Amino acid sequence: MDAAPASPAKISPKEGPTPLFGAYGIVKRFGSFTANDGVDLEIRAGEIHALLGENGAGKSTLMKILYGLLEPTEGVVTHKGDIVQLPNPEAARRLGIGMVFQHFSLCENLTVAENIALVMPKELAGKALADRIAKLGNDYGLHLDPSRPVWSLSAGERQRIEIVRCLLQDPSLVILDEPTSVLTPGEAEMLFTVLERLREEGRALLYISHRLDEVRRLCVRATILRGGKVVGACNPREETARSLAAMMVGTAVRDVTPRQGVAPGKERLHLERLTLPAPGLHATSLRDVTLSVAGGEILGIAGIAGNGQAELFAALSGETRAPSPDAVRIDGKPVGGLRINARRRLGASFVPEERNGHAAAPLMSLSENALLSRYATAPLTQFGLLKLGSARDLAKRVIDAFDVRKAGPDPAAGTLSGGNLQKFVVGREILAEPGVLVINQPTWGVDAAAAAHIRQAVIDLAARGAAILVISQDLDELFEIAGSISVLHDGTLSPAIPTAETSREAVGLLMGGSSDHAAPVGDLPLVHETAPVPVPAHAH
């Protein structure tokens, strides 16, 4: 169980000086599935090395092998040229390998200090730990209260725990798995500062991300995985996001075709001065939110997470009922008091942010998940009994139309990769041909090819006359697909501005809470600028 090499076997580097850590000829098979197929990787001190690849390319498997969580079927890991055995994470930690997990490996009901003490060597886990956490926090700007329980902390704070836990062991290699996927832009900025600093201190960092602009900003060396094999190495700064994506996917990423001059139709979704109290301690109240989306139109709602997106989505979908029926209207009908299925029967569809647990039940099969949101509108029941065959057909249609990759004919939703499950969830709603689609964070943590597929499907749906509301933190996405953009800040929605007439900078300022660049906000109900707003006479 020791990390020391069995014999002082040496392995010569593929190029240049001996790397700090190397992985050579790594093969990992799970049954008949080969997750890693002869992967070579060399990481040097003082570099941020990017590991790029689509979902399912084998990045996580390789990372788990380096951290001692998985044993490679074949291949060796080296440390300063010596072959080392990594039977468990403890051995990896002793060699100076630290890991910041994507799905934080924190125990929610333990305190910050307890979570950190869990992996500290015995001699460091004692009473002085709280002081060391505070000192390291001050050094790096990673402030933490050691006595807080983890459940009370935000995603950014939780990641700080992971990083502090890692740094307290003075690692020579830090592995970061999709570290920005749950962070707000501000939190991500702070993370980058810390990472740059770690690099300057001479540590090696292995940075795994989908977000190509981040990789281009942080890294000068990248290894690209596809289908478990290394398909290339490059300097990301000499590449474009597009060329990187092409290497990851293997073919050029499909361009999203923008809509061309679809004339906006009749108003289909309307919120009228919706005010809702905050549903919980850490929630946001909505204040006077007015919006309108016409058929054929895509309205983007930008904003930093936690500014009311979840509450807005819940009010639109009917998970939270509005104080008056008139506050929410679908195709002119007041629906503020209706539940989600009643709204679905009026032709609305909803895709929530959280794939696992909100949009889909992870332990249920895809066909059962198809039933979950569609049984109200699709002919999936008869005499109160489920028509499972029809549900399977429906799931199959979604899978075919959206190229959902999966194992087995009807697997549990939780076994799909994030991108594929998101394609399934979005496809399930879009195949319902909704007149109104509300979609929250459509491509969160989804690889480039799947994201392009989803965005195109949303655009095509709008072209068929649906009114679409997209809530997203990703400004690039909104500028790509939305006809106009509103910004949600602290529960208040700014007036919609046509995308062509605004800029990322202007929207970014609004997201930060500055209203200087916004159109004047009076007491008047805000009227959508691109769409004619015929207020239906039968609204009352």
Added chain:
Amino acid sequence: MTLDIVQMVLATVLAAATPLILAGIGELVVERSGVLNLGVEGMMIFGAAAGFAVAMQTDSTLLGALGGAAGGLLLSALFGILTVGLAANQVASGLSLTILGLGLSGLVGASYVGVKRDPAPHLQIPGLTDLPGVGKLLFGQDAFVYLAAGLVAAVWWFLWHTRKGLTLRAIGDDHVATHALGLHVRKVRFLSVLFGGACAGLGGAYLSLAYTPFWSPGMTAGRGWIALALVVFASWKPLRVAAGALLFGGATVLQLHAQAAGLGLPGQLLSAVPYLATILALVLLSLGQRQGGSLAPAALGRVFTPSR
């Protein structure tokens, strides 16, 4: 004179609480590690039968107590292999363990029905035990009582003041995260299950060796289930388990006295009082001003299968 009566009543309360404390503190450790063993009643009754049989064969109360603990441990090992090793459903396995324990205890105890033994000896320290009012209560109990008190303190200290205790709690909170950190989820859980089994067996042996020193089938009379409930209502906190057990013991003794005094209330209703009082008190205790998180070990009852 009245002081002696009070002391006598308190001593019976302590005696009634001891088997619940023993079984409850063991189950608390099991559940803190994330495993729900519903077989406490079965392990307890098997411990009672095995303990009595060993004590009769060897004529030693100490060996009998060890035999009872070993009996509970044996059953819990079976449970551990099923649920921790083979990831079987914990609820179903625990319930069958109870039925198995009840059956096995009948088999082991068959030849001892109606046989009596001397109860486990009580402590006798000249001077101290004879202190008026508190002497018998504090210095005149049998070894099981002191062991139960020691276990409560030891488990409390272990869980909140040692690294291994922290590991155990962390594993009970999130086995996926702790496995990813390289902690030995299944090993810790298996050891916890064994500890819980030994404690339940010991609690059973207390019944047949000290509380009522004979064997009769079904003599645990649902105490295993009470111990399980105590753990939940005590919010998985050792000192509260002890307090809950004492309260339950107290209410049991009081309602017996009330029945004897002829209060005019139906006896069945009075028999229900200890259960109601315990639940009420512990519910009030667990009504905290929590805003989030979970009181229960978050991974409780969920099976864990590592990928490797």
